Amino acid sequence: MSLSFDPDRLPLPNGHFIGDRLIPAEDGQPRLPMHRPSDGRAYADCPVASADLVDQAVATAQAALKSSNWGGLRPRDRTAVLQRWAALIEEEAETLAKVEALSSTRPVGQLVAGDVAVTAEQIRFFAEFADKEGGDLVPTDDGSLGMVMTEPYGVVGAITPWNFPLSMAGWKLGPALAAGNAVVLKPSEMTPFSTVLLAQLAVKAGVPAGLINIVQGDGPTTGAAITRHPGIAKVSFTGSTAAGSAIMADIARSGVKPMTLELGGKSPQIVFADADLDKAAAAIATSVLSNAGQACVAGSRLLVEAGVAEPLVERILDHMRAVRPGPTWDAGTRYSPIISERQRARIHAIVSASLTGPVECLTGGGPMDAEGYFYAPTLLAGVDQASPAVVEEIFGPVLTVQSFDSEEEAMALADHPTYGLAAGLYTRDLSRALRLTRRLQAGTVWVNRYGRSRDHILPTGGYKRSGIGKDLGREAYLANRRSKSVLIGL
Ligand code: NAD
Numbered sequence: 001m002s003l004s005f006d007p008d009r010l011p012l013p014n015g016h017f018i019g020d021r022l023i024p025a026e027d028g029q030p031r032l033p034m035h036r037p038s039d040g041r042a043y044a045d046c047p048v049a050s051a052d053l054v055d056q057a058v059a060t061a062q063a064a065l066k067s068s069n070w071g072g073l074r075p076r077d078r079t080a081v082l083q084r085w086a087a088l089i090e091e092e093a094e095t096l097a098k099v100e101a102l103s104s105t106r107p108v109g110q111l112v113a114g115d116v117a118v119t120a121e122q123i124r125f126f127a128e129f130a131d132k133e134g135g136d137l138v139p140t141d142d143g144s145l146g147m148v149m150t151e152p153y154g155v156v157g158a159i160t161p162w163n164f165p166l167s168m169a170g171w172k173l174g175p176a177l178a179a180g181n182a183v184v185l186k187p188s189e190m191t192p193f194s195t196v197l198l199a200q201l202a203v204k205a206g207v208p209a210g211l212i213n214i215v216q217g218d219g220p221t222t223g224a225a226i227t228r229h230p231g232i233a234k235v236s237f238t239g240s241t242a243a244g245s246a247i248m249a250d251i252a253r254s255g256v257k258p259m260t261l262e263l264g265g266k267s268p269q270i271v272f273a274d275a276d277l278d279k280a281a282a283a284i285a286t287s288v289l290s291n292a293g294q295a296c297v298a299g300s301r302l303l304v305e306a307g308v309a310e311p312l313v314e315r316i317l318d319h320m321r322a323v324r325p326g327p328t329w330d331a332g333t334r335y336s337p338i339i340s341e342r343q344r345a346r347i348h349a350i351v352s353a354s355l356t357g358p359v360e361c362l363t364g365g366g367p368m369d370a371e372g373y374f375y376a377p378t379l380l381a382g383v384d385q386a387s388p389a390v391v392e393e394i395f396g397p398v399l400t401v402q403s404f405d406s407e408e409e410a411m412a413l414a415d416h417p418t419y420g421l422a423a424g425l426y427t428r429d430l431s432r433a434l435r436l437t438r439r440l441q442a443g444t445v446w447v448n449r450y451g452r453s454r455d456h457i458l459p460t461g462g463y464k465r466s467g468i469g470k471d472l473g474r475e476a477y478l479a480n481r482r483s484k485s486v487l488i489g490l
Helices: 051-068 075-091 093-103 108-127 165-178 193-205 219-228 241-254 277-293 306-321 341-354 407-414 430-439 473-478
Strands: 016-018 021-023 031-035 042-047 136-138 144-152 155-159 182-186 212-214 234-238 259-262 268-271 301-305 360-363 378-381 398-404 422-426 444-447 481-489
Touching: 016 051, 016 193, 051 155, 051 182, 051 212, 051 219, 075 093, 075 108, 075 165, 075 193, 093 108, 093 165, 093 193, 108 165, 155 165, 155 219, 165 182, 165 193, 165 234, 165 473, 182 219, 193 212, 219 234, 219 241, 234 241, 241 259, 268 277, 268 407, 277 306, 277 398, 277 422, 301 306, 301 407, 306 360, 306 378, 306 398, 341 378, 341 398, 398 407, 407 430, 422 430, 430 444
Parallel strands: 155 182, 155 234, 182 212, 234 259, 268 301, 268 422, 301 398, 378 398, 422 444
Antiparallel strands: 016 021, 016 212, 031 042, 136 144, 144 481, 360 378
């Protein structure tokens, strides 16, 4: 059966999800008009939860924790319920994929095999930690017994971006629930619906109603009401560095609480002359073309050893020129639209501002001739460290290229003043790869490949202003539990 679907005939779970009820927009509260990225048509309004509704969601989460004793269950029982949820996500992959594809930039064909499958895997991965990570008995003198116990926080507040809505929700919900917490989650106001379906499936799988609550809305109203709420014990955020800073400031003003921040990036990909240029070109192109470059880890700054700059760039241009735009609801689509007209205009403004002096646009450089918010794959040569396209996180299909003559020069160019999320290295020289991996200021380094894999054990997170703390990996599970030191006099 084809995954292609008619975007005008897809039912959407439009509302907040609190307890196990889908709650429509509140009277008198604003609604945000939504447009489909693939054709620009208005198709729904996103409700905006007031602070009162967020308060109701937090109270529901607290009550559900108490009545279900979720944090105090046999850990293996939590694992079993979450595994059932993962299985249901796989069973409902097509429905989830279609709802996700309608609002977002993710093509439906890539969603079923990719994002939805990954989300189920991540939930399984974290479910397995529930009975494996405990505390420690610690060395003390003979007259006492010391231990470090760990406990859930209570209600975790989660806020997610629009670029991979389902798997971002999986990053937050999986570890928080496995670790014994409840969650109040706000998805992006541009992609609100798939997260509601995910939560409905959780209840169907046996996750106690009220442990997952989804509130819709924008950052300043609903997001801020979550981060400031005294009943939210911890905040887990993925989004831009600007919003991350606003959240830190809000938390500082409204009361201290722990937070995990997964923020922006401007990641370099460094290619040495001894690299396999065909493989490097394919990996580099994929990293800026996949989701049209709307990925935090997009490797958007190519740094290439001067001797191979030309043949490498030619190969990358071949990949870029081959893309064809298509609506996200067509099963054959590979190249995504940009999420909004506003975001496309921002991409174009940065590209245009970079076209000064010796800067040359080797391909693309503007919107594509297609319905929807498509932007052509763009390659800018002749840029320097001060070019806006090198400094700014563009969040679009734009690659800059700079060349270097030595390792030292490559390292100097790779170092971004603000971001340190990821970096790519391409070389056949293992010693050089390891030496430079140590020097790169990034939370993730990929060697002779680029992009996240399905090895969920590898934590992800940034250096510098790319974030604080980690998602995925054991670290994300542990970040959802707090430790208590106990010393017993014997
Ligand atoms: P964004 O920061 O505009 O919004 C992210 C979420 O935060 C949305 O739900 C939004 O409503 C909410 N928000 C905004 N301001 C807020 C505030 N003051 N208080 C509370 N909530 C607020 O980001 P976006 O445009 O949705 O996503 C793109 C950004 O996300 C990029 O910068 C990208 O690099 C980053 N990102 C990072 C990772 C990572 O792992 N580091 C992963 C995906 C996306």
